[in-house]
Amino acid sequence: MSTQLTTPTNRQAAEALARSKGEPNWLVELRGESADLAGTLGWPKPEKVRIERWNLTAVGSYEQPTAVSGINELPEVVRELITEGTENLLVQRNSGIVWNQFSSDYASKGVIFTDLETACKEHGDLVQKYLFQAVAKDEDKLTALQAALWNGGVFIYVPKNVEVELPLQAIFYNDQAEATFAPHILIVADSNSRVTYVDCVVSEPGAASAPFVHPSIVEVFVKPGAHVRFSSIHHIGETGVDMSIRRSVIENDGRMEWIIGDLNDGNTLSDTKSILKGTGSTSDAKVISVGKNAQQNSLTTQAVHFGKSSDSNMVTRAVMKDSASAIINGITKIEKGATKANGVQTEKVLMLSPKARGDANPILLIDEDDVTAGHAASVGQVNPEQVYYLMSRGISKQDAERLIIYGFLAPVVSEIPVEAVRGQLQRLLERKLEG
Numbered sequence: 001m002s003t004q005l006t007t008p009t010n011r012q013a014a015e016a017l018a019r020s021k022g023e024p025n026w027l028v029e030l031r032g033e034s035a036d037l038a039g040t041l042g043w044p045k046p047e048k049v050r051i052e053r054w055n056l057t058a059v060g061s062y063e064q065p066t067a068v069s070g071i072n073e074l075p076e077v078v079r080e081l082i083t084e085g086t087e088n089l090l091v092q093r094n095s096g097i098v099w100n101q102f103s104s105d106y107a108s109k110g111v112i113f114t115d116l117e118t119a120c121k122e123h124g125d126l127v128q129k130y131l132f133q134a135v136a137k138d139e140d141k142l143t144a145l146q147a148a149l150w151n152g153g154v155f156i157y158v159p160k161n162v163e164v165e166l167p168l169q170a171i172f173y174n175d176q177a178e179a180t181f182a183p184h185i186l187i188v189a190d191s192n193s194r195v196t197y198v199d200c201v202v203s204e205p206g207a208a209s210a211p212f213v214h215p216s217i218v219e220v221f222v223k224p225g226a227h228v229r230f231s232s233i234h235h236i237g238e239t240g241v242d243m244s245i246r247r248s249v250i251e252n253d254g255r256m257e258w259i260i261g262d263l264n265d266g267n268t269l270s271d272t273k274s275i276l277k278g279t280g281s282t283s284d285a286k287v288i289s290v291g292k293n294a295q296q297n298s299l300t301t302q303a304v305h306f307g308k309s310s311d312s313n314m315v316t317r318a319v320m321k322d323s324a325s326a327i328i329n330g331i332t333k334i335e336k337g338a339t340k341a342n343g344v345q346t347e348k349v350l351m352l353s354p355k356a357r358g359d360a361n362p363i364l365l366i367d368e369d370d371v372t373a374g375h376a377a378s379v380g381q382v383n384p385e386q387v388y389y390l391m392s393r394g395i396s397k398q399d400a401e402r403l404i405i406y407g408f409l410a411p412v413v414s415e416i417p418v419e420a421v422r423g424q425l426q427r428l429l430e431r432k433l434e435g
Contacts, residue, residue, distance in 0.1 A: 014148045022121065030132070056241065059215070071099065090113070090170040092115070154185045169197075170197075188223075196228075196229040242266065242270070250281040254281050273302035291320045293322050313345070319433070347378075
């Protein structure tokens, strides 16, 4: 089935599609309201990047998914990303889920791991309580458009005091530019629970030759004492525009870890924010980006402190080749009353070409006196003395530059706590850096 949305702001089409999929009335209404909002709101305005010049309306049409009977039926680009031995895996192809596998042991403990569309039908009261609460649907045109069009996606709920020891993994892949590709991820970790979530967003090499947009939203709710690790690697082809908004709300003594690899070949808008709501809440964010050709990258990482004794750390490292550009914004905001809060951020850009561009913008917004905060930022090219030294030891210039790049990224890659994610990121880094 293919339902064409002639414009991203068509309320009638958005509601008709929702009804055709059997979605509950509250979700049909939410989609309709969001479609109306998308027609009145403006696009996000990140620093120094004119995203309105990008092709942002190529959202395509909904494509009815066809489930596969086994992992061996999935394309190689997907199979190589599956964590060996995983029992917990969701795979979305274009507009919907085609594979769903979940351990019965965790299900018996009350853990929910399913696609968000199914969760809206089977766990409607729970989903409705959190959906579009960390990210408001009326924030801007992007959030409204995603609220109207999202499909497939992931829903995770971990009950109180439950630890999910094995990673929960999802793979989102696109092999048809004309299909709507807009997953929404919603994670709720109840008090004193623990969970690790890993995903990869990829497009089939050469399959999507026409322009397409990947509007994605992530919402994570970390309840008191809970710990969530969120790892996401994006590798979408040059005809795709990746627009990913991520938000977490962290309560007392909760901990949020972000690990983001933005390795797309097309233009990228990536915005990751932690809202440290509770006393003793902590957030740690690590972001890596590699750009090539003429792609533009807008990478924003934010931490907003409300809780006393809250702590945030943000590290972003970007490598730009050819005439690619990276605008990195690190924003630490400490609100009045967040005494003893601590916020630290570091942004570094390495440029491999005279035409490459990097801009690091550390921003500290402090409304409380009794706090600590700091930042560091640097932009530069490969040090020719380092290259010469390695070449003097018999290493070719190309290999010398590669070693320097890996050394530049190593402080982030080496700290990734999940071995499978580390391996996936390293493979994709090698693939992109070698062209």
